[in-house]
Amino acid sequence: MRFKISPRGSMSLLSQLEINRLQQSSDEQLYRLFRNCCLAVLNAGSNTDSSEEIFEKYKDFDVNVIKCERGVQLELVNPPAEAFVDGKLIAGMQELVEAVLRDILFTGERYNAQTLDSADTHTLTHVVFDILRNAQVVQPNLDPNVIVCWGGHSINEVEYKYTKEVGYQLGLRSLNICTGCGPGAMKGPMKGATIGHAKQRIVDGRYLGFTEPGIIAAEPPNPIVNELVILPDIEKRLEAFVRCAHGIVIFPGGAGTAEELLYILGILMHPNNQRQVLPIILTGPESSRGYFEAIDDFIAETLGHEARKLYQIIIADPATVAKTMTQGAQAVKEYRRDTGDSYCFNWTLHIDEAFQRPFVPNHDNVRNLNLHRDQEPQALAADLRRAFSAIVAGNVKDDGIRAIRKHGVFEIHGERDMMKKLDVLLRAFVEQSRMKLPGSVYHPCYRVITD
Amino acid sequence: MRFKISPRGSMSLLSQLEINRLQQSSDEQLYRLFRNCCLAVLNAGSNTDSSEEIFEKYKDFDVNVIKCERGVQLELVNPPAEAFVDGKLIAGMQELVEAVLRDILFTGERYNAQTLDSADTHTLTHVVFDILRNAQVVQPNLDPNVIVCWGGHSINEVEYKYTKEVGYQLGLRSLNICTGCGPGAMKGPMKGATIGHAKQRIVDGRYLGFTEPGIIAAEPPNPIVNELVILPDIEKRLEAFVRCAHGIVIFPGGAGTAEELLYILGILMHPNNQRQVLPIILTGPESSRGYFEAIDDFIAETLGHEARKLYQIIIADPATVAKTMTQGAQAVKEYRRDTGDSYCFNWTLHIDEAFQRPFVPNHDNVRNLNLHRDQEPQALAADLRRAFSAIVAGNVKDDGIRAIRKHGVFEIHGERDMMKKLDVLLRAFVEQSRMKLPGSVYHPCYRVITD
């Protein structure tokens, strides 16, 4: 079955030169990525975190970029039937496919690996901004109301319901939701906000999904996402999150969530960010109280007590979470107005290159992380962040999984006390099924080693 | 706690004369009705079908109409806390309250009991049209896409999920939903359609709720309803349904659903409506196959086999239901264009006065129903419809419940065979908990008597 679509948004206005470039892109790797991402978004809403499973199921899927005078067309070959209604592609699916075309092929060509490798910190931020602007995520005349929600893709039913409840309370207060766009804690808040927005008769609610090529198949965008952006790597994705956020809510999660928390704490602890205003709340149902205590403890032990002042923990109280975020977003607005900063992109937030440069999670790099307290806490945060990033890669990202298969598990070395804490934390994640969706037995992709 | 709201839509543009009339309305009964309906909609989303419970819980609730130069204000005294977020009335709630003001006080004053009693059939239809137009439900330039969904307020989980699935498939096909606006089969299709609309990026989806003063508290509008209309009585409500419908889906239900089915069949069997185009589908999950067979049987026995041609039964196939409705709505459009009829209000549908005149469900009227086959089938349908209407009243409507308490159960007389069939059907309704929400023991409000 073949199906042609004509892009309708910004991708419908390309010059012949741009179309030629798109089509002649002989970069097979880029094309493969494009094909996989298309497949991933056409599976939006499916319940799996195994990209292999998806790729296996739709082996004969393909997508062709066809040039015509008027622009490009995409030809989908054997696409998943669920993406269609009575022979027509669902409008939301078409939007997602167009986002892939835009962010992978079009932007990907402009910002290729070489360009990015040689870029300085200002250029890296410019790239993040440019991608978001091109996706019309940053726009003039918007009020600060984007709440970034982080949390595991694999959470239990009680936790999931809780994320919906928080989303509902946020939506009732006209706040918008931005997540990593997969299932679990990335979907719940959006679902809840949909109802909250509906009750408040808000028809232009925003459900932003920021993802990356390496993870999009394992965490295909849920069907509520109406603004999808695919950032080139986890570092740019994280930068996009924190520069767009007017508040961050962190739900229970696994290694990815820990990575995110360490990322933002590491940044906010930088002396240049002392006056930054950015409300952060860790929240979950009563049953997750122990979980957050463990996280809180781990932060205190590793980054010190100062780090704990950067967030609040609120247990089992969605309305208070939302109320606090409303006030927080108001404070953000005032801060931005006072500093003359943009409402839609936090330019004044200082992000060290250590947090910007892509970390390649291979065995050498993991082994060489410096996990000792004899350094600035933000430097430690940067390497701890990388450790968790490696675990995520080993769990669900294609490259990581292959590396583990080939070379065995990652070895994470570090200071004795810290490693013990880390080990406890990771074990808890495994026990609580936070590493992978239930149904499969989890085989750890790492080993914690005390120096 | 007191809270003032200023109407924002059509009710914000009243003349001083109209404001005076509103305020001076010394008609205590009308005012009481207004107060009760306000309370009912402020409870939108609550899970109960007992108006008594609601009224008991909010005994000290009140609402005042306050005149000011600029228009009227409503003062809510001790309203339910759930209707508010951080001290502000939820926008959707405000819309519902304004609908009550418009339909009960403002329209109620214009079309009072005396006016209506003396009205002829054309005027009765005009009244229904005028109320819908005033509520902006009928509008120029809309395509035929309103699917009326009927079905029980008390259905089981499997059935409820099925109604959501059908709504989802309808929504994916850009169809809008109109129901009686309570829980169960009146809520499920709207919830489903919300997701379908979201996936198709439809932001102006319509969720029409047609209710009546006597039932609004027992079946408060679910929170998705974004166009609420309160018709004066069940007869006008039914006329509103069938004149606005471009297709009708009937889910499993109890006495109310049977009433609705008999109403539309009785009308369509009239010779003047032979060429009418109006797709009707009875549908439910596999488990409801028996239910529909029983209904189908009952129709055949009472109204004859011709009546069965007016509807299809589709079991466990939401996509086919929706596809059929899409084609049906297209056929309706062509029929309307050919006959020069309006797309938004079916003027060519002939409705006999027997179906328009309010039936007062008291003991005498019920006893005097003519339930014999020695008459035109549409006449029999009219009286059967009244029998079921009386049962609904006895089950959940205030007046009916009080009448039953005072005078004992209704006695439904009729032809032997038919009464037997009826008895079987009603028993099944009771057994399947279709009469009242589970949690309470159901005491029948009727007795079937064979002549």
Add this chain to the structure above:
Amino acid sequence: MRFKISPRGSMSLLSQLEINRLQQSSDEQLYRLFRNCCLAVLNAGSNTDSSEEIFEKYKDFDVNVIKCERGVQLELVNPPAEAFVDGKLIAGMQELVEAVLRDILFTGERYNAQTLDSADTHTLTHVVFDILRNAQVVQPNLDPNVIVCWGGHSINEVEYKYTKEVGYQLGLRSLNICTGCGPGAMKGPMKGATIGHAKQRIVDGRYLGFTEPGIIAAEPPNPIVNELVILPDIEKRLEAFVRCAHGIVIFPGGAGTAEELLYILGILMHPNNQRQVLPIILTGPESSRGYFEAIDDFIAETLGHEARKLYQIIIADPATVAKTMTQGAQAVKEYRRDTGDSYCFNWTLHIDEAFQRPFVPNHDNVRNLNLHRDQEPQALAADLRRAFSAIVAGNVKDDGIRAIRKHGVFEIHGERDMMKKLDVLLRAFVEQSRMKLPGSVYHPCYRVITD
């Protein structure tokens, strides 16, 4: 040539009952009025103030109201060719014709002569409001920005250019224009405002034209008018002007302009209106300085020096006129907010019945006017207003012209001094060609007689 149009706005949603009433309207006089008004608006933009000329030229024009299920259609028979482009009616023309259908046939049927004769002052105001609301001229959520511009339909080139300049300056300040919708000073401000709005990128500029059946053919709406309302008579038209106005600009003019000035002064001088805020400016080019001095003088002599405080005279300074109106409209907003009055309809303005009751300008009524200073100034203003009203009728209104032909000129009796002043003023109007468009010799329709 026959041309059918289907109404598109509010007139496209009529019930069968309403359509029947429209069509069966056997009231031949109403129908004749409808036909004439349709013809008048289809001539929008033509340059004549002789209705006879128009009616003569299009003797074979006719318009039929055709009933169909979906609503009504209008069939135009032999309409003016200028109203069409390549066989299609110009959109603006269609709007004007629909306004006539709405205000003459539909509203005319509701508010017929009998209804209006027996109405009290509150009802009369309600009628004006209801007509304006029905025409969507009064709307919620509009800022006070309607500047009513009065002035002659027959003014010279210098004056006309000046009215355009004032309109331009008003438009630059986001103010909207409301006039009597004919040529001259009723057209210039709209033309100017169009350019001002365009420069400020205002796309929803409002150009309100309030007219009456008796004068619409003599002063057909200019083509810029995008909201036309036909009020039943000059008294309701004047009430519409002053209740909608957030500021009034008076340009040079003839008897009609004098009538308007006396009307608003008579009202504002009423003790109940002492605290009213309504900026009034008399303005014109340098060459009209003498004209305004004469008017100012006449007011002082007749209504007293207090009356002069109610307006300012600004000569040859359009920017200052507009700046003053901007500030004035702001003051109006504050006053309305403080008194809780509507922004779009001045409910708190007290208008005596003397100014509301239609004055029939026949010979008896004119002769019996009390033009003496032995009464309250507002009472004198009322009768002076009527005197000018009679002259307008004798000049350009059908009924008036016929009455003059039959019974000779009107005799205006009054106190010696005042009559002298009046005579001087009227002579000046004649000399300055303010009574009729140039090209015809003006024969006065009145005689001033000293008691």
Add this chain to the structure above:
Amino acid sequence: MRFKISPRGSMSLLSQLEINRLQQSSDEQLYRLFRNCCLAVLNAGSNTDSSEEIFEKYKDFDVNVIKCERGVQLELVNPPAEAFVDGKLIAGMQELVEAVLRDILFTGERYNAQTLDSADTHTLTHVVFDILRNAQVVQPNLDPNVIVCWGGHSINEVEYKYTKEVGYQLGLRSLNICTGCGPGAMKGPMKGATIGHAKQRIVDGRYLGFTEPGIIAAEPPNPIVNELVILPDIEKRLEAFVRCAHGIVIFPGGAGTAEELLYILGILMHPNNQRQVLPIILTGPESSRGYFEAIDDFIAETLGHEARKLYQIIIADPATVAKTMTQGAQAVKEYRRDTGDSYCFNWTLHIDEAFQRPFVPNHDNVRNLNLHRDQEPQALAADLRRAFSAIVAGNVKDDGIRAIRKHGVFEIHGERDMMKKLDVLLRAFVEQSRMKLPGSVYHPCYRVITD
């Protein structure tokens, strides 16, 4: 007097990197250009074609680009008072200034002289497209309705009125206007279309002005222009015109108009464009009949009779011009649909590099033009086009005027017959005051020399 403005459209979303580049732009020449263009647009609506006059009058005008976190601000120093109302910059003026910022500084930096010099034909077209896309002139989902109107900036009153009448008839038919955005025939059609659009209730009428840095001061955009684009040079401006056009109307004009006509004829005569659909009409009032006969003659003599088939001449019939354009635009739509070409940018039109490469109008280049018939007609058209281009430069462009002052008049050599024809034509232009606005004596900047 200093006045700050914050860009509101696309220029409000710049990255820090882009802002730095903008601000640090040490390219003094670019900055000077920016300043001059700002001054020119702030004079929009003034009546002069002397840039010197404007620059002299506002010697102390300046504009600063100020960086702030949120974006850039522009500080205007001593701007023309006419651009302000009560201390606020007129919205349309702000848009024009933003267009200058966008097209001169921002785009100018991207596409600087070096980039453009080394570009191939595809890249040159891409640049034109990119500039238009960036200005949102090319957009998806627009119907073909852009009528390019060419003609002199200095035309007489009768001709001017005629251009308005044609614009009015085009506007009545929902067509939009694109011109070189100066006075005369570039303003008239826009003014007329404004009225036509208003009558048809079109609120999103487009008034496109394509200009170039070298001429913007001499022909400042008229105040109706709501989409201003500044192309880098006359060649890109001409390419923009013909690729955006769905029809071209040519009014009487001088050297510039002749240049435009030769440009489009030269292109359409290329074999590759044989199947192109692009209606071209030469039109003017009765009094311009001779003018068009002379042009027609000149074309026949130089490019041959085939060239005459590419256009129609219609005298004194605005309605027919507009009707023909309506049909032509419809044919364009069908052609584009059949060839799969874009509706908003004519990609299939082949433009030879001879028409794309900037022609520098210096004495050597003019002397070396090949004005003989021993070549392909499109090649001759290219050089004839250049000859006229040089005259325009010598008449009104800064560089040209200075070159003439320094080195004397341009010498145009060529074949005897053709030169004679040319001389006659140019003399007629001079006599008819088409070279410069009346009020100044015209000193020819050229001499025609027969080989």
